[in-house]
Every structure is written in structure tokens, then in C-alpha cells.
Amino acid sequence: MTSAPLPRLLTEVPGPRSRELARRLRRVESPHVTYLSSDFPIFWDRAEGCLVTDVDGNTFLDMTAAFGVASVGHSHPHVVAAVQAQSQKLLHGMGDVHPSEVKVALCERIAEFVPIPDAQVILGQNGGDAVEAALKTAILATGKRGVLAFEGGYHGLTYGALDATARADFRAPFLPQLGRFTSHLPYGGDLLAIEARLRRGDIGAVLAEPIQGRGGIVVPPPGWLAGLREICDRTGTLLILDEIFTGWGRTGRWFACQSENVVPDILCVGKAMGGGLPLSACVASRPLMACWGESRGEALHTSTFLGNPLACAAALAALAVLEGERLPERAERIGAELAEGLRRLQRSYPTLIRDVRGRGLMLGLEMASPELALQFVPGALAQGLIVLPAGDGRVLEFVPPLVVLPDQIAWCLACLQKIFEKFFTHSPA
Template identity: 55%
Template sequence: MPRPRNKSNELAQLLRNYESRNVTYVSGESPVFWESASDTTVTDADGNTYLDLTAAFGVANCGHANPNITAALQRQAARLSHAMGDVHPAAVKVQLLEKLAAIAPGDLTKSFLGSSGSDAIEAAMKTAMLATGKPAFAAFRGSYHGLSIGTLEVAGIKKFREPFLAWLPERTLLLDYPRGNAAQALEYARRAFSRRYDLAAVIVEPIQGRGGCVVPPPGYLAQLREICRERGMLMIADEIYTGFGRTGTMFACEQESVVPDILCLGKAMGNGFPISAAVASPGVMDAWPASEGEALHTSTHLGNPMGCAAALASIAELESRELPRRAATLGNRLATKLNALHASGKVAGVRGRGLMWGIELQDAAQARAAVEKALTKGVLILQAGEQGNVLSITPPLTISEADLDRGIDVVESCIA
């Protein structure tokens, strides 16, 4: 029986009147309007329920409406919901900064807080420019670092940049994201860097998320780290998607013992409350002059106390329930299932780590059809990849084994 969608249809109609038409894709079964969510279950405006295999863009790592995080937000809202981030900050901001310094790898102990992932990337870009005195960046094709005008300069997906090229300096050295042989990919990067003396940093996702869950070959990130050191370039790790346990450790870089110069965080940091950070070593971060009364880089909501409380509660939840380890264990289970799917010849490829996986299909049309069909069967997945031909699977790290198995069985049944 088809799922009721009267309310979703009505809301979609209204949306057409009041939202920029570029934002929400309205067609066929999409969108469904979320009314509530609990752990891995989402309920829409018509009362239909869905198993969420997206964690809502990789945000709800601790599960939707996680009771401990909700309680922390309620306590904070009753006490203080806004302060003066860079003038008279909330006390809880200090607690969060201290915690970030404790969990970030190596000597990454000093942060800029922000609200969105793009905020964190822009703070990292400015920091790298000040620390090196250089104006340009290297980035990877297929990479996604946000859509603000600053981050578009390093966007690896062409269509996002093209309408705005007139505004962009276009100084970015775009490299192919490594697939296959690490040594060859490193040689290619070395050669490309050798022709450029203006690079402040290379910005890299340890696993490309939006780009279709592309995993670099083992050893690549560690060697890239070394090349950056040799060339006096910084390494900015964009862990906005991979961070906070998603790939089986708190941060994906740790799996290659890589300590970047700047670590960018967002998404799951507040488990649904918008907050982000760029975390650097004192040597790099202190390229900024001490404030003489007016910050050169800040924003109204920097260090928002609600965001800080949500982030502290999320990190506590990840740690006390050992959710990164759980992602690693469930990831092995998922790998077995997805590798079997690949072996069946039904899909072009599967790849991932922890609870971040991509299923590569023939083309975008096949992927779109699978996403829509899964929706009608009560499972939420996303389309990803530069060509749109990848199904991305990034459930909350709290998902049960039974739900994970059931969800993947549904996804499999939706692939034509």
C-alpha cells in the first residue's frame, strides 16, 4: 500500500511559494517533511516512519533526540542561550575548547569556533594564509568543503563553482583524489606541488564524503603529511564528515597516525545543534595577532552556549558509549554485507570504513531511483558522488545490528 503523503504534498506546495526554488528538490516521492525523530527512526508529517541510514547528512552520530544531549540543551537553554562570543563569552565555551584540545590528535590545542562546516574551513584557510604568508590552496577534485564564497574557491565539484567564477580568484591547484596506487598518486601530487610556490595549504578529506565515499589508498595521507612538511605547506584535514567517530575512531586521521596542522570539525559536533571548529597547534594558530580589542575573525554566534553544551554532551556520549569503536565493529559487519553485494555483480563497487560507506551504481538515474524506492519502503539513504551515481550509507553510530541488516536488505532490494 502506498504511504500517505497528503501533508508532505501540501507542505511541498507551500515551500514552492516561499523558498528559493533552488533549495529543496520537489518531485515524486520527495521530499517527506520530518516531524520528529528518535535515535534511528524518523517520523514524517503524515505519520510514516523511516529507518535513517543517513544520520541526516552525518550529523546525528549519537542518534536523533539523544536523551543526554537533549537534557544538556534543555539545561543550557534555561540558563543561558546566548552570550557575547568574543567579548564576554559564556563560561561553557572554555569547557568546550579545553575538551577539543584534549580529544584532538597531537598538539592541536587552539580553536576557532563557528556555526557551520564552511565557517570552520574559512577559519582554517585564513589561518593557513597568515601562518605561511601564502595566498593559494591545493584541494582535490570531488571534494566538498562547503558553499560559502570562500570555500567555493577550494570546491572540487565544478557545478557549485561555475555560476560564481567571476568572483573567485581561481588560484586553487586541483588534484585528482587518490584512487588505487598510493605511490603513483603521491608522485603526481609531488609533481603538481613542485610547480607552485604560492600554496599555503592542502585541504583534504580523509575520506571523501559528498564526493561519493572515496577512500584513499593506505599510506597516502601519512605521506601527504610528509610532503606538506617538506614543502612548508600546511595540511588542513576536513573531518567535518569523517569526525566524531564516523569511521571507527574519533577522527579518521588517527587511523594513519596523521596529525594535520589544522583539523576542521562540524556536522556531528553538536549532534544536531549547529557548531563547528577549526583546531590548530599553538605554533600555527598564533600566526594570528593577539586581539587588541576587536577580533579580526569572529561572528555573532561564535561559541554559542547552546552549541557548546550540545558539543560537550555529544563528545561525552561518544566517549562513554564508545561509539567510535561501535562504528568500527558495525563497519566490519557492513563491509561483509556490501562486499557480498558487490560480488553478486549487482553494483559497480562498494567502499567505505566504519559507518561511512558508498555503493557505486551505473549512473545517477539508477541511484536516484534507488533512493526514491527506498524512501517508499521506509529507509532513508542519500545520493552522492560527483556524477550522482553513489548511494551513501552513514547511519547513526547507535544503530542496532538488526536495523543495519534490515536497512541494507531494503537498499539492496531497491537497486534495479
């Protein structure tokens, strides 16, 4: 048996080529986009499976799946082959005018996978697009402008999605231009209060993540999602589930809502679906989608790249890999191993690690303070481990490709242990 590929560092991190690219980028990119400092970032050159190689030839273990996208692993050969084959035929089509065959095939596949019966699809390019389409579907179907979303929720940064996203720092500069149609209540909080809010009558849709991702890997109490479904049914409110992060197997089920037997009215998906190409979808049942009416020649909601053939071909291949390699089940199994390892670490460093939580391969390790976690991220990078903070910064996210190998999990845990020993003077309890 060949051993699992593991990180290998050839230079200091970031290496000289990464530093040079950072200098060049600083001149030409708007300054708020990429965080540049002496110990961050590395510039990626290539990636395969769970390993990323930077421009200096250093290899890192990617425990982020690059924002939860690379569920089938980076550059999965089937996805690459599908993109290559499609690129020989048609790179770009006329998504909502003269569509391509791959768009039809992808919409059919999405409809087969999602828990919504008789599903229809509106494709987009990124998660924010799917949320915009969901919000528009909701107002068309209900005639109500109000949306209830949750504290800590993240739904994207385009204006509609930003209205629902609860992060004050993302919203504050743009508040004067926001529609302010969203009310926010505590995530996982009192269902009676939620019902009381919906009974005021101005809200057409509830928008929630089944597990909050960027909000800090927050799992609601058991039964909460099902309770939300019941309240929506009782009050005639649509339930929009944002499974852009949790969807396509990450939490051990195809969709996280299936763990609670909840079927949303509208489902937003993205990230992993495209296998690495930008693609998202808003999905609802045919009767609900009927609120849009038939196209009369101009789509009410579309964009130039809707149903891009390359992205559709990549997605078809990625979904086949997720299914063929039974990656949702794998996420559950490997996730349990990783969670156990993180809990062991918590037992060794109880004053530094407050909590370990999540489901499948969507895990979070809550540190005692955001400062600790923020120190940890470049510290890990310098050891060959790519992790990201979430929530208010105090949570380290562990959301690797679902193909991550047991030896890579073991390497990650050993690396974390080493960092705790090296960077934090507290001795194990």
C-alpha cells in the same frame, strides 16, 4: 529483550501532509533550495535514535544520520537534557566579547580529543565556517595565497570553501566572484606530481578530506595521506585536514587521520560535534594559531553566534556520549557488518553494483549509473529507508547514526534486497 525499533509506513510516501507542505514551501522558498517532486521529500516531524517520523506519522530508518550529523542518534536524551538545562540559563552570549563558561569547557574538550598537541580552537556554526577559518589561518601563517585541494573534494559552499570545493556545477555560476586561489589535483593520485606542484612555491596549504564524503565515499590508497604529510613537511606546506564528515568516530577512529598516524597542522571539524546543533571548529596548535596575534578588542574573524551556548552545551553532551558509549569502536564493528551485507548484495547483483567501499560507518555503494542510483533513492524512501546519493550521483551513501542497531542494519539490508528485486528487472546472478 525488546526488539529494535523499525520503520512503519501508515500512508503512501510522501503522505498527504508532506505533499501539502511541499506545495506551501514551493511558494515561499527560493526554488533551488529544496528539491520537490511527486515522490520526494518527506517532511520530518520528529526523530529518535535512527528513526525519523514524518508529518504523516510514517517512520523511516535514517541511513544518512541527517548529513552525518546525528552520530549519537537523533535527539539523544543526554543532548536534549543538556540543551534544556542550558536553555534555562543562557541562550545566546557574546561569543568573542563576554563569553560563556560552556564555550570555555567545549574548547578545552575539543583540545583534549584532537590529535594536534597544544591545540587551540576557532569555533564556527557550520562546516564552511571552519574551512574559512582554516584558509585564513593558512595565509596568515605562510603569507601565501595558494591552496592545493583535490578533485572530488567537498569543503562547503561559502566563497572561500567553494574555491576549494571541486564540483564544477556548484562553482560555475559563481566563478567570476571566486578568488581562484585553489589548484586541484587528482585525489589519491601521484604524490610526485603533488610534490612537484608544491615546489613551485606559491602554495601555502594543502586541503584534503582523509576520506572523501560527498565526492562519493572515496578512500585514498593506503599510505597516501601519510605521503601527503611527508611532502608537506619537506616543502614547508601546511596540511589542513577536513574531518567535518569523517571526524568524531564515524570511520572507527576518533579522526580518520589516526588510521594512518597522520597529524594535520589544521583540523576542521563540525557535523556530529554539535549533537544536532550547528557547530564547527578550526583547530591548530598554539604556535600556529599565534599567526593571528592577540585580539586588540576586535576579532579579525568572528560572527554574532560564535560559541553559541546552546550549541556548546549540546556538543559537550554529544562528545560525552561518543566517549561513554564508545561509539568510534562501535562504528568499526557495526560498519564491518554493514559492509559485509552490502558486499553480499553486490555478489547477488554484480551488474548493478560496481563497488562497495568505505571505512567504519562511512560506506558507499557504487551503482552502475547515476540514473540507477537516483531512481533508487525515492524507491528506498517509499519502503521506509532514507539514503542519499553522493559523487556524480552513482554512489549511495550509508552513513547512519553510530548507534544503529544490528536489527536495523539487517532491516536495511533486507530492504535493499527487496528494492533490487522489485525495481530492477535483472535477476540475481
